[in-house]
Amino acid sequence: MSSLGLVGSCLLGLSLIWLYPCPSGVVWSDNFDDGDYDGWSVTSGMFLAETNTLKAVSEGSIERYQSISEGSNVVVHPSTVTTGTWSFDVYVTGDGGGEILFMMVPGRTYMIDITSDNIYLWRRGIDEEGRRVGGVMLHFPYIVRDPFSGWQHIDITREGNGRIRVYHGGKWATGAYDTLLTTSQSFVYIAPSSGMALDNIVVSNTIDVFLSPVGRIDRSQWRFWAAIMIAAITVAAIRIDWINRTNSLDAQNKDDNID
Ligand SMILES: [Ca+2]
Numbered sequence: 001m002s003s004l005g006l007v008g009s010c011l012l013g014l015s016l017i018w019l020y021p022c023p024s025g026v027v028w029s030d031n032f033d034d035g036d037y038d039g040w041s042v043t044s045g046m047f048l049a050e051t052n053t054l055k056a057v058s059e060g061s062i063e064r065y066q067s068i069s070e071g072s073n074v075v076v077h078p079s080t081v082t083t084g085t086w087s088f089d090v091y092v093t094g095d096g097g098g099e100i101l102f103m104m105v106p107g108r109t110y111m112i113d114i115t116s117d118n119i120y121l122w123r124r125g126i127d128e129e130g131r132r133v134g135g136v137m138l139h140f141p142y143i144v145r146d147p148f149s150g151w152q153h154i155d156i157t158r159e160g161n162g163r164i165r166v167y168h169g170g171k172w173a174t175g176a177y178d179t180l181l182t183t184s185q186s187f188v189y190i191a192p193s194s195g196m197a198l199d200n201i202v203v204s205n206t207i208d209v210f211l212s213p214v215g216r217i218d219r220s221q222w223r224f225w226a227a228i229m230i231a232a233i234t235v236a237a238i239r240i241d242w243i244n245r246t247n248s249l250d251a252q253n254k255d256d257n258i259d
């Protein structure tokens with residue numbers, strides 16, 4: 001085998017190794033497909049997982065968003081991840097999709113607030129009774145042209161430098177830099193009214209979703225397209241190698257005929 005052919009074969013092998021999915025650093029996840037929400041603590045209202053989603057069933061409070069400990073359906077999962085990826089599906093009703101406090105310590109949280117046509121990214125304070133005490137909207141809200149309802153896919157990434165990115169349905173929605181919170185104890189879902197739900201939660205300590213000119217690319221897609229490109233280069237290299245060898249054989253045959 002010529003050197004070009006050898007390089008081509010190596011590249012093909014490398015691309016296959018690369019394509020093999022590298023495990024993302026999943027720290028915890030839940031899809032409720034076993035019909036329960038073991039590991040979660042309901043601190044207010046009521047949830048059911050019988051439909052294989054984490055569904056809020058209490059009517060909730062008119063005083064929407066007054067407190068994270070009372071009035072709404074509130075459920076908490078331990079979560080210490082501060083840099084990485086939070087991916088989940090959220091069910092949006094006419095009242096919106098609720099709030100997801102993806103990083104929380106007593107007194108402070110990073111959260112998104114999903115209405116039926118906006119997604120807000122906040123850093124908020126929470127007092128000892130669980131009431132909100134002010135907050136800073138970290139970026140202009142993401143406003144969609146057509147209000148949305150039903151299941152919506154959300155990805156949030158936070159890098160070590162404090163860069164937060166929020167993606168909705170695979171498209172970049174909003175983002176900010178903030179470094180005030182450096183630790184987390186909990187992931188909290190607040191559903192102010194019944195019918196809202198959460199599902200397919202995957203929390204990892206690696207950045208699994210990347211911003212690209214075409215929007216969100218997840219780790220596996222990025223690897224897939226890189227592997228395709230390497231495979232294409234490999235095929236081109238082998239083809240050039242074959243043409244070169246054919247040409248040199250032709251030249252040799254010509255020389256032989258002349259002799
Ligand atoms: Ca499910």
Ligand SMILES: [Ca+2]
Pocket residue numbers: 032033034035036037038
């Ligand atoms: Ca379960």
